Amino acid sequence: MARRIEYFGDPVLTLEQVAFQCRVESEDMEPALIEQIIIPGVTAQCESKTGAAIRGAIYEEDWPANFLSGHALDVGQASELVSIMSRQPDGTWIEQTVPVELQQGQRESFLFFPGTRPAGPLRIRYKAGLDLELNPGVRNWLLMAAATIYRHPEMFLVGQTLAELPSAFLDHLVADITVPPRF
Structure with missing residues (x-):
């Protein structure tokens, strides 16, 4: 099992992208919630679900x-x-x-x-790390996940972590990069 040593580069989403997806002005959002919990949380969920490095x-x-x-x-x-x-x-x-x-x-x-x-x-x-320009479905997955968590925090925010999102529709957006099971 590989160990992540360190991230490099910028996070895969910005506050402005999440605000646009939520149809909210970025100055009306809570930057700390979005940048410190939601964006890292959905990135980690996507990496865990796919087995692929999303952020460099x-x-x-x-x-x-x-x-x-x-x-x-x-x-x-x-x-x-x-x-x-x-x-x-x-x-x-x-x-x-x-x-x-x-x-x-x-x-x-x-x-x-x-x-x-x-x-x-x-x-x-x-x-x-994933090139999100070549995989727009993954960016859509991340944005939909972030917007869902932002709109319904009582269902997904548990302290400083995120609960798993429903998978039926969203999983197809990351299917192209999902690493096959090894066992």
Whole structure:
């Protein structure tokens, strides 16, 4: 399972976009609620539902020795390798500079070693994030989710977190980027 190390870039939605979706003037909204709870909450829900990185982030995952060249990365929408480390017999990690190829598919990204895969367990760091211009349905999902939560906070806001949204219609908007189950 990949671990998110850090986000980079701006959040995927702005206060102005959410205000427009809600048909409310942005100065009439609560900026802290939108920017600190609703936008991060719907982003996290979409990432959890799809298995894809929605907001740009750096991820790290460990590959056991039996993961061969061409194996899929855990998080969809991976776009750039940051580093590949191999575990040494003494437990330390050493960076590898072997040739690698990252092939990004619609849902998954695959890591290939054109030469020889480094032996043993690997720790792979990569950047991932969705291009919302190429996936407008995902932006629509995020905006509809944010507007629903804003309009009906009593149903979805639980303290500082968000309850899950109903899925029947909304799930089809993110189907193109949803990573298939692995088990």
